[in-house]
Amino acid sequence: MKNLLASAAACGGVLVLGIALPCASTAATAAGDAVAGKATFTANCASCHQPGAGPYAGKTPAELTAAIQGIESGSIKHSKKIGLNATDIANVVAYIAPAAK
Numbered sequence: 001m002k003n004l005l006a007s008a009a010a011c012g013g014v015l016v017l018g019i020a021l022p023c024a025s026t027a028a029t030a031a032g033d034a035v036a037g038k039a040t041f042t043a044n045c046a047s048c049h050q051p052g053a054g055p056y057a058g059k060t061p062a063e064l065t066a067a068i069q070g071i072e073s074g075s076i077k078h079s080k081k082i083g084l085n086a087t088d089i090a091n092v093v094a095y096i097a098p099a100a101k
Contacts, residue, residue, distance in 0.1 A: 032094025041092050044082045052099030061097045065089060 041051070049056070056064060068089045070076030084092065 032090035032092070034091070034094040034098075037088075037091035037093065037095030040084065040088050041095055044084070045092070048079070051096040056096065059097075061093050064093045064097055068092060 041049075056067065059067070067076060068084065071078040072082065072084055072089070074081065
């Protein structure tokens, strides 16, 4: 557990429900396509969320990735499971991360 906490802290991972979630690969986050992310966000998230607002404001790409992965895995409570794959998540993060700052 100490190694997981250290790993999560070293790269900006997050603690969710007492579980340390390490950050996603920086390459995966950096490789996201913001244009595709906007389309995915608009289709799946925009009816309830706005980029850079709410609980995701001020989050790093690693924190955003961990949060969306938590929603998908069910470890973070959300009104619906969206069904995003790793590429979709990287794309959405590429779209919303600049607005989250």
